[in-house]
Amino acid sequence: MKFPLIGKGVVSALISTAALCTTALLGSTTASAQTLTSNQTGTHNGFYYSFWKDSGDASFGLQAAGRYTSQWTNSTNNWVGGKGWNPGGARVVSYSGNYGVDASQNSYLALYGWTKSPLIEYYVIESYGSYNPASCSGGTDYGSFQSDGGTYNVRRCQRVQQPSIEGTQTFYQYFSVRTPKKGFGNISGTITVANHFNFWASKGLNLGSHDYMVLATEGYQSRGSSDITVSQGTGGTSSTPAASSTATTSRSASSVATGSSSGIVVRARGAAGSEHINLRVGGATVAQWTLTNSFQNYTYTGNASGDIQVQFDNDTTGRDVFVDYIQVNGETRQAEDMEYNTGLYANGSCGGGGNSETMHCNGAIGFGYTYDCFSGNCSGGSTGGGTSSTSGGTSSVGGGTSCSGYVGITFDDGPGANTTTLINLLRQNNLTPVTWFNQGQYVANNASLIALQRTVGEVQNHSFTHPHLTSLSYQQIYDELNRTSQAIQNAGAPKPTLFRPPYGETNSNVQQAAQALGMRVIIWDVDSRDWDGASASAIANAANQLQNGQVILMHDANYNNTNAAIAQIATNLRAKGLCAGRIDPNTGRAVAPSGGTTPSSVAVTSSRSSSPLASSRSSSSVGGSTGGTCQCNWWGTLYPTCKNTASGWGWENNRSCITTSTCNSQGAGGGREICN
Secondary structure: OOOOOOOOOHHHHHOOHHHHHHOOOOOOEEOOOEEEOOOEEEEEOOEEEEEEEOOOOOEEEEOOOOEEEEEEOOOOOEEEEEEEEOOOOOOEEEEEEEEEOOOOOOEEEEEEEEEEOOOEEEEEEEEEOOOOOOOOOOOEEEEEEEEOOEEEEEEEEEEEEEOOEOEOEEEEEEEEEEEOOOOOEEEEEEEEHHHHHHHHHHOOOOOOEEEEEEEEEEEEOOOEEEEEEEEEEOOOOOOEOOOOOOEEOOOOOOOOOOOOOOEEEEEEEEOOOOOEEEEEEOOEEEEEEEOOOOOEEEEEEOOOOOEEEEEEOOOOOOOOEEEEEEEEOOEEEEHHHOOOEOOOEEOOEEOOOOOOOEEOOOEEEEEEEOOOOOOOOOOOOOOOOOOOOOOOOOOEEOOOEEOOEEEEEEEEOOOOOOHHHHHHHHHHOOOOOEEEEEOHHHHHHOOHHHHHHHOOEEEEEOOOOOOOHHHOOHHHHHHHHHHHHHHHHHOOOOOOOEEOOHHHOOOHHHHHHHHHOOOEEOOOOEEOOHHHOOOHHHHHHHHOOOOOOOEEEEEOOOOHHHHHHHHHHHHHHHHOOEEEEEEOOOOOOEEOOOOOOOOOOOOOOOOOOOOOOHHHOOOEOOOOOEOOOEEEEEOOEEEEEOOOOOOOEOHHHOOOOEOHHHHOOOOOOOOOEEEO
C-alpha cells in the first residue's frame, strides 16, 4: 500500500518530549505569520492548527485568520497540516485557495478529524492525486450520498494497533470521498459536515466526543504546495437522501407525520423571508431551511436523538425569526414556554433570555430532549419524572438551592427486589434524576419495574448476563448488548444511548459493539465501593468527592448500606450546590436534566478513561480551553470571546464571539468564560 494512512494522531505519538520542550510556541495563540518546520499544534488567529511530519523539508505557514500555506519535496516521507477547530463538530466548512499538486503526486486535501469514545479517525476527501486514500484493504463500503454539488462514496477501514490521539490503539477510519474529485490548482468548496455525520450514523458509523478537526493538506513521498483559507460558513446544501424540508401552509401540523422519534416539525417564519435556520439534535445539524415570511411547517424525518435546538444563523438588519412551536414525541412544545433563547434581544443586548418565540439575533431556542415529555401525554412516555419545560434554565434542589453544577447518580445491576425501596428513598430526598444501568436478564424478569424506574431517571444498558466482556468475541459482546437493549425497549423504555461495561472492563471490541448499537461507553469518576461492603458513611463520603460533571458508581442490589446512604448523599450535594443530572451521550458528562450543560469552566476528566498519551498531542484541555486563551462556554458550545466589544455578541460585526460580560450573565446551567 503506497499511502499508509497511519493516523495523524501520531502528531502526538511521534513528537518527542525533547521536541516539545524546544517548541516554545506549542499551543500558543498568536496573530503574527509564522513558518513552522517542526511539529506543532495550537491556535492561531482564532483557528486550531496541526502540523506534523516524520522527516524531510516540509514547512507549514500560519497566515492571517484561517489561511495556511505549505511546501514540501520528495525528501519528506509523510507530512500533514491544516487549520480548523478544536473541538470539531457539525459545521459548514468553506475553503478556497490553491492546491499545488497534480495527478502524479501522492497527496490529498480533506477535512480531517478525530473523536473519542469511540475512537474514530475521519476524512472528507475533496481532492487527491495518484492514490485514493480510502483504498484500504479489507474495508467496507457503505454506499454514497449527494452533498454540496458532489457525490461522496463512504468507506470504513480499520487500523489495528496503530498510533492515534490516544496512543497505540485499534480504531476505525471513516471516509467520504468526493466524486468527481476537485481539480488541482485554484480550488474552492463547501463541506456541510452534518450531512456526512448523519449519513455515517444512518449506516451505524457513529462518532464520539469531538476532538480536533482541520481542513488538511497531506503529502506522502511526493512534492507540492498549498495555500488554503478555511472558514466557517452558513450555507451548504442538504444531502440526498436528505431530511424532508417540505413546508405546508396549514396552521395545523396534524397532516405532517409527528409524534414519534422519527420526526420533528418546526413551525416558523421570518420577518424578511430570507432567514436561515438549523434544526440541531444532539449537537449536530440534522436539517436546515430558509424561511418565508409566513408561518410554515418544516419537517425533519429521521431518528436523531438528544437535545433539540432551533438555531438562527444569518442575522442582519431587517431579519428576525419567529418560532411558533415544534412538535416532537407526540406533543407540541411552544417556543414561549422555553426559558432558553440565546437569540432574544433583552436587557439591552443579545444573548440571553427566554419565554419568547422571537430571535432578533443569531442564537438558538432550546426545546429540551427528543424523549422528554413536558405535557405528560406523549407517545414516547415520560422520562425523568416530569422534566422541566425549559432547556438550560436554573434548576433547584431540595429547599430551592440553585444548582451550580450537576453530577451523575448511577445504579448498576437492577431492577430487582430493592428497586422500589431505592426509588422511594430517591424521591423522599429529592435526589433525581438518576441513571439506571440495568442487566437485560433482570429487565426481562421484572419488566413492570422499568416504568417505575423511569419516573426518577433514565434506563440504560449494562449487558444481559454481566460477563467479563473482554474475554468474549465481538459477536458475543454484540449479542449481550443487543439483547439488553431489546429487553429495555420491550419493557416500554426508549432505546438506550449509554452502555456501562460490567466491572468497567472495555477494549476495542466492546467500544465498537456499543457504537454499532448507538451507545456511548460510560465508566465512572467515583466508585462508592458499595459492592465491596462499604459502610453507609463511606459511601456518602465517596459521593462527597463528586465534582461538577462527574459520575458515581452505585448499585441497585441487596446492599442495604447504599439505601442508608441516600439521605446523606443528598444533603452533602445540596450543601455544595450540586444537583443530580443526566449523562449526556455526546460528552459522557453529567448535565442539567433538561439539557443545560454543566456550568463549570472545565469538565473534570474521568480518571478511568484519561490517557497520558493524549496530553502530548495537543495543548487543549477538556472543555475546549486553548493554551492561554479564553472562550465562552455558551450552553455547551464554545465561542471565542470578543476582546474589543463591551457587551453582547459579536455576530453583528462578523465576529462569531461573545463578550465576557454577556457570557458570564447566563446563570446556573448556562456556562461562563473559561480560560486556560
